[in-house]
Amino acid sequence: MKKRVLTTRENLPGTGPDRLAGAAEVVAWSGTGRPGPDELAALARGVSAVLALGNDPVDAALMDAAGPALRVVSLASMGFDNVDRDAAAERGIVVTHTPGVLAETTADLAFALILAARRRIGAAGAGLAAGSWDLFRMRDFLGLDVHGATLGLIGYGQIGRAVARRAQGFGMRVLHHDPYAAEEGLSTPVSLAVLLAESDVVSLHVPLTPETRHLISARELAAMKPTATLVSTARGGVVDERALLDAVRAGRLHSAGLDVFAREPMGRELSPLVAEPYVVTLPHIGSATEATRAAMVDLAVDNILDVLADRPARTPLPG
Ligand code: DGY
Numbered sequence: 631m632k633k634r635v636l637t638t639r640e641n642l643p644g645t646g647p648d649r650l651a652g653a654a655e656v657v658a659w660s661g662t663g664r665p666g667p668d669e670l671a672a673l674a675r676g677v678s679a680v681l682a683l684g685n686d687p688v689d690a691a692l693m694d695a696a697g698p699a700l701r702v703v704s705l706a707s708m709g710f711d712n713v714d715r716d717a718a719a720e721r722g723i724v725v726t727h728t729p730g731v732l733a734e735t736t737a738d739l740a741f742a743l744i745l746a747a748r749r750r751i752g753a754a755g756a757g758l759a760a761g762s763w764d765l766f767r768m769r770d771f772l773g774l775d776v777h778g779a780t781l782g783l784i785g786y787g788q789i790g791r792a793v794a795r796r797a798q799g800f801g802m803r804v805l806h807h808d809p810y811a812a813e814e815g816l817s818t819p820v821s822l823a824v825l826l827a828e829s830d831v832v833s834l835h836v837p838l839t840p841e842t843r844h845l846i847s848a849r850e851l852a853a854m855k856p857t858a859t860l861v862s863t864a865r866g867g868v869v870d871e872r873a874l875l876d877a878v879r880a881g882r883l884h885s886a887g888l889d890v891f892a893r894e895p896m897g898r899e900l901s902p903l904v905a906e907p908y909v910v911t912l913p914h915i916g917s918a919t920e921a922t923r924a925a926m927v928d929l930a931v932d933n934i935l936d937v938l939a940d941r942p943a944r945t946p947l948p949g
Contacts, residue, residue, distance in 0.1 A: 632653070632654050632655045633653075633654045633655070633677075633678040633679070633699075633938055634654060634655045634656075634657060634676055634677045634678060634699075635650060635654040635655070635656050635657070635677055635678060635679040635680070635681065635934060636656075636657050636658070636659075636670070636673050636674050636677045636679070636680045636681070636696070637650075637656060637657075637658045637659070637680075637681040637682075638658075638659050638665055638670060638680070638681065638682045638683060638686045639658065639659065639683065640658035640659070640660045642681075642706075642927045643920070643923045643924040643927055644923070644924030644925065644926075644927040644928040644931075645924070645928060646924075646927045646928040646929075646930065646931030646932070647927065647931070649931055649935065650681075650931045650934065650935070653935055653938070654678070654679070654934075654938070657673050657677070659673060663897075664895060665686060667687065667689070667691060667692065670686070670692055670695075671691060671692055671695035672695070674692055674695045674696040674700075675695060675696065675697065676696070676697060676699055677696050677699065677700060678699045678700060678701050678702070678938055679700070679701060679702045679703070679704060679934040679937070679938060680692070680696065680700065680702075680703045680704070681704045681705075681706060681927075681930050681931070681934060682703065682704070682705055682706070682712070682713075683705070683706055683707055684705060684706070684707025684708070684709045684710075684712060685707075685712055685894050685895075685914075686712060687712055688703050688705075688712055688713045688714065688718075689714045689717065690714055690717035693714075693717055693718065693721055693723060700721070700723055701722075701723060701724060701937050701938065702723065702724045702725075702726065702933065702934055702937035702938070702943065703718060703723055703724070703725045703726070704725075704726045704727075704930045704931075704933045704934045704937075704943075705725070705726065705727040705728065705930065706728055706926045706927050706929075706930040707727060707728060707732075707917075707926070708727055708728055708729050708732055708733075708736075708789075708917075709727070709837060709838065709864075709865055710725065710727050710837070710947055711837065711838040711839070711865060711867070713725055713947075715947065724937050724943050724946060725946065725947045726930070726933035726934075726937075726943045726944070726945050726946050726947065727945060727947055728925075728926045728929045728930055728945060729788060729945055730788060730945070731922060731925040731926055731929055732916070732917040732922050732925070732926055733788035733789045733791075733792050734792050734922075735916070735917050735918075735919050735921075735922040736789050736792075736863050736916040736917055737789050737792030737793045737795075737796060738796075739863055739889060739912075739915065739916045740789070740793050740833050740835075740861055740863045740889075740916075741793060741796045741797075743861045743863065743887025743888070743889065743910055743912070744776060744781075744831050744833065744859065744861050744887060745776055746887055746910045747859045747861065747884075747885040747886060747887035747908070747909070747910045748773050748774045748775070748776050748779075748831070748859050748884070748885060749773040749774075749776070750771045750772075750773040750885075750908075751910070752910045753771060753907050753908075754770075754771040757770075757771065774830070774857060774859070774884060774885075776800055776802070776831070777800045777801050777802070778800075778801050778802065779800075779802055779803075779830035779831060780802065780803045780804075780805065780828055780829050780830050780831070781793070781794075781797045781802045781803070781804045781805070781829060781830070781831045781833065782804075782805045782806070782807070782820075782825040782826070782828065782829030782831065782832045782833070783804065783805070783806040783807070783808075783817060783833055783835055784806070784807050784808070784822070784825065784832060784833070784834050784835065784836055784845070784846075785806075785807075785808050785834060785835030785836035785837075785864065786806040786807075786808035786811035786815075786817065786819075786835070787808070787810075787811070787835060789835045789863070790806060790808065790811075790817075790833075790835035791813075791815055791816070791817075793833055793835065794806070794815060794816045794817045795816060797816075798816055802831075804816055804817040804818070805817060805818050805819075805820045805824070805825050805828065805829060806818070806819055806820070806825070807819070807820055807821065807822045807825045808836075822850075823853065826850055826853040826854050827853060827854075827855075829854070829855070829858060830855065830857065830858055830859070831858065831859045831860075831861060832846075832854060832858060832859070832860050832861070833861040833862070833863075834846070834860075834861065834862040834863070834864040834868050834869070835863070835864055836864055836868060837864070837865065838864070838865035838866075838867045838868055842867075842868050843867050843868070844867070844868070844869070844870045845868050845869075846860065846868060846869045846870065846873075846874070847870040847873050848870065848873040848876070848877070851873055851874060851877040851882065851883055852877075852882065854883060856881065856882055856883065856884065857884050858883060858884055859883075859884055859885045859886060859887065860874065860883060860885075860886045860887075861886070861887040861888075862886075862887075862888050862889065862890055863889045863890060863916045864890060865890050866888075866890045866891035866892035866893070866894065867892050869888075869892075871891070871892055871901065871903060874886060874903065875902055875903055875906070878903075878906055878908055878909055879906070884908065885908040885909065885910070886903070886906075886908070886909045886910070887909075887910040887911075888903060888909065888910070888911050888912070889911075889912045889913075889914055889915060889916050890914055890916075891903075891911075891914075894913075894914055895913070895914075896913075929944065929945060932944055933945060933946075
């Protein structure tokens with residue numbers, strides 16, 4: 631009898647979904663809005679694997695709803711703060727994610743946010759779309775230079791290093807702060823205090839953990855230059871969003887570029903950051919290219935097929 635697998639979305643990209651359907655009976659959540667815990671629990675009964683996205687809550691209740699057949703929770707995401715790892719370990723469930731395949735694409739987006747926030751691309755484009763363009767003025771939509779600026783990377787893993795490589799082309803000086811970084815590469819390791827004080831752009835590349843929650847709060851924002859830009863493609867919880875709003879509104883920080891928020895998705899109740907003229911906001915699209923989303927799903931499927939065939943998972947969560 632074929633094993634059952636739950637996917638928390640239907641119509642996933644890549645070749646993985648067909649391979650999965652060939653090997654297992656796939657049940658997919660197909661509602662609108664966000665999958666509710668009860669809906670997922672009802673579908674999970676008896677499944678051997680769950681393929682979930684990076685902000686679907688995968689908690690003990692979902693694991694218990696699946697029952698003892700559940701062997702693997704496979705995330706099509708690099709981040710894994712949405713999974714109760716202790717609950718999975720207690721139940722002997724392997725948890726996997728998709729590092730590597732999305733690093734370059736997410737670094738591209740971080741760089742797009744750096745450029746958009748400092749060069750006021752969103753505001754200028756919206757200004758044009760909203761009206762007419764009658765006169766070229768020397769002082770319209772003035773931004774701040776990216777080339778030659780100092781970039782501070784908080785977190786120097788795969789994505790942080792990919793951003794550092796891009797920064798070389800812009801002639802930037804690159805600093806990083808990461809107590810866990812194994813290599814220095816193109817960037818100079820510094821303390822958090824030095825990074826905040828010297829950077830023109832601070833870009834976040836850390837996972838959300840108890841240690842990094844609100845890593846950037848009022849104190850850190852006050853330590854940054856008033857001409858600086860904060861960029862995050864990491865997780866919303868790393869930044870105290872209220873403190874960021876206050877800093878930008880008070881002109882204590884030049885700008886911000888955010889792809890991630892503490893509350894995702896936002897539905898119609900948008901964060902006040904979305905309407906701020908010096909804040910560029912995006913709906914968590916860091917990995918959203920055709921090739922990368924397909925590669926993420928393919929790897930997530932490979933992880934499931936490996937575990938169900940008693941092979942070691944390719945990309946289990948780091949210990
Ligand atoms: C990731 O892979 O962690 C992206 O942010 C998508 O969730």
